[in-house]
Amino acid sequence: MPHPALDHNVLIDGFLEMMSAERAASDNTLLAYRRDLDDLVARLKSSRTDAIAASTGHLEGVLSSWAQDGLAASTAARKLSAVKQFYLYLQTDGLRDDNPAHMLRGPSQGRSLPKVLSEEDVDKLFDAMKGDETVKGLRLRAMMEILYAGGLRVSELVSLKKAAVLRRDDCLMIKGKGGRERLVPLTETARYAIDAWLHVRDQTLPDNPSTAAKAALFPSRGKLGHVSRERFAQLLKGLAIAAGLPPSKISPHVLRHAFATHLLANGADLRSVQMLLGHADISTTQIYTHVLDARLTALVQDHHPLAQKDKNKS
The missing domain is CATH 1.10.150.130 (Tyrosine recombinase, N-terminal domain)
Structure with a gap:
């Protein structure tokens, strides 16, 4: 009762x-x-x-x-x-003597692989922004470059402070989940896109900007003071259409997955990707091991002496 x-x-x-x-x-x-x-x-x-x-x-x-x-x-x-x-x-807290949930087991979950964009698809997204020198175009270019260069979560991207990009070491200091901080290096193209955006950023400030808007890298007239996650997702869908890609295939988190997958496919190790993504536990990053498995298989097939003998026989 x-x-x-x-x-x-x-x-x-x-x-x-x-x-x-x-x-x-x-x-x-x-x-x-x-x-x-x-x-x-x-x-x-x-x-x-x-x-x-x-x-x-x-x-x-x-x-x-x-x-x-x-x-x-x-x-x-x-x-x-x-x-x-x-x-x-x-x-x-002593409100119960026991824990009735201790032995509960949930439904088994299949190990689903993250949705990933190919490098060609990512190129199409960036190509779709070429030539757009409007304020909104420069803002989107900067946001996309940071997102793909650093693998940020969308909440980390939109809440970036202007001060975060004024460092001289071409890195961003990101405060992620649980207040954990990590250093994310920027590519040269990302740095260039940020500089171009900073030249026009103040044009997007409201007439009487809030303290949050003044501090934001991507300010907004909304109550948050910065571009919202939902607004960026909308902009990304529009970019996907301009690039000739299905909007349903594109999201900020899919780009984060693309960042990790493309790094691993091009030789990065799992521990480095873990640090860049801000995962507290390596087990979270291990959803990408299928990429490493494919790379190692190709490595053996291309370079192992026995594989080379098999190729010569054929």
Whole structure:
């Protein structure tokens, strides 16, 4: 039965405050956890129980209802992660003596490879921007050069400060997930595109710019003070159309994948790519090992003495 004095909002608020303070969870992560836990509470309520009284069986029922709703395995896994962390928090804070989510297992997830653009497709995107010397054209060129040169997350790109590109060592200092900082080197073409943009940047400032807009590398009149992720995604779709590529094939994250894949295909090692992407764990970067596997296979086929003898025989 439900706990008579339970306020789920208070519990969830406390959990999210902990995730923000101790785990440096991003705003997007916190919003996702809020939705997932609100969903959990609603489903437990339909089973006439609540978060404090719920048993492992109750939680298994929630997992089953997600499956019946046709949730993708990746979405169900994310929800389960939120549930597990929430119950660990309740146990740690003494609100429960046990953790009913401890033994829960989510649906198996296939190891899907990231969507990747070919180097030819990336060339088409950049070719589509040639000759556009308008303010918006120079801004898009700078954003694209930074994104592809450094493999940034779109949130990292749009929130860049003007001060970040005024360094003399041709590098960007990026503050990524969890507040982790990393140094990202810039290509010569990226540096040139940034310089061209800086000459016209002030033309995009509103009449009475906010402090955020003054500091932003890509200022905007919106409340964020900088170009939003959604706006950049729209610009990218338009660029894809101009380049003759399907808009559905292009997104900021696909370009991040392209950055990593093309580096590996051209000889970079996995650890270096991990550092450039800002992955906390090498296991996250290992989704790209298919590229290394293909490169190593080609290396053996092209250079191994036995492979050379086989070619000579044929």
